[in-house]
Amino acid sequence: MSAPPAVIALRKVVKTYAMGEVAVHALQGVTLDIGAGEFVAVMGASGSGKSTLMNILGCLDTPTRGRYLLDGVDVRLLDDAQLAEIRNQKIGFIFQSFNLIARTTALENVELPMVYAGVKAKERRRRAMRALTTVGLGDRVGHMPSELSGGQQQRVAVARAIVTDPAMVLADEPTGNLDTASTAEVLSVFDRLHAEGRTVVIITHEEDVAAHAQRIIRLRDGAVVEDVRRLSALRAVR
Ligand SMILES: Nc1ncnc2c1ncn2[C@@H]1O[C@H](COP(=O)(O)OP(=O)(O)OP(=O)(O)O)[C@@H](O)[C@H]1O
Numbered sequence: 313m314s315a316p317p318a319v320i321a322l323r324k325v326v327k328t329y330a331m332g333e334v335a336v337h338a339l340q341g342v343t344l345d346i347g348a349g350e351f352v353a354v355m356g357a358s359g360s361g362k363s364t365l366m367n368i369l370g371c372l373d374t375p376t377r378g379r380y381l382l383d384g385v386d387v388r389l390l391d392d393a394q395l396a397e398i399r400n401q402k403i404g405f406i407f408q409s410f411n412l413i414a415r416t417t418a419l420e421n422v423e424l425p426m427v428y429a430g431v432k433a434k435e436r437r438r439r440a441m442r443a444l445t446t447v448g449l450g451d452r453v454g455h456m457p458s459e460l461s462g463g464q465q466q467r468v469a470v471a472r473a474i475v476t477d478p479a480m481v482l483a484d485e486p487t488g489n490l491d492t493a494s495t496a497e498v499l500s501v502f503d504r505l506h507a508e509g510r511t512v513v514i515i516t517h518e519e520d521v522a523a524h525a526q527r528i529i530r531l532r533d534g535a536v537v538e539d540v541r542r543l544s545a546l547r548a549v550r
């Protein structure tokens with residue numbers, strides 16, 4: 313079986329933060345390939361560099377040294393406007409704290425990325441409805457975030473991340489604030505995104521969340537210390 317083409321290729325990526333006199337070595341030479349359609353979990357202790365890695369993968373930040381090729385394009389060669397366009401078109405982000413806009417309906421929250429992309433109102437509504445239906449919230453579109461459970465709020469965030477149909481979904485501790493039942497709801501959505509052929513990278517502290525991935529990458533002190541692939545991943549039971 314040949315490996316899928318790498319959508320993500322990191323070569324000796326170093327990220328150093330300057331904190332006054334001291335330098336924080338958040339990533340210390342990460343070399344990694346992630347293929348199209350892979351479902352990868354990134355694990356590691358607090359401070360091991362997981363979010364730093366995710367920010368680089370998502371073009372929210374750039375390496376201090378080393379190279380990052382996204383779909384074969386060296387991100388160093390892109391200016392801020394081009395990076396923003398790539399983020400909009402190719403990548404969906406999901407964060408631990410949902411980051412939904414308060415006093416704004418689920419539907420409007422999901423429409424937002426398309427407002428930036430200049431999609432017409434009617435088409436925005438149609439696509440947002442479809443994304444919310446995909447995550448099982450077709451009957452909650454008029455609810456404000458405060459009128460939804462944690463798991464429902466995170467599913468709105470997932471709908472918002474996928475409404476532009478990105479090939480890659482990056483999630484930083486998406487179940488970190490959720491109880492067991494809500495975690496299961498959200499994980500079943502991730503399983504579905506993977507089954508649809510999207511590349512999914514999820515940061516987690518929880519082994520049972522990572523068990524949904526086919527591959528687990530462990531970081532320690534900014535370096536990859538383990539990278540294992542498994543034939544069968546856990547599936548959420550619904
Ligand atoms: N903007 C920043 N400026 C300075 N140092 C930073 C910055 N962001 C992260 N760091 C440092 O880089 C290291 C890696 O941080 P990172 O956020 O990637 O860890 P993490 O693995 O995501 O941890 P956690 O599990 O707690 O979220 C830490 O030592 C952190 O203090």
Ligand SMILES: [Mg+2]
Nearest residue numbers: 362363364484
């Ligand atoms: Mg983090």
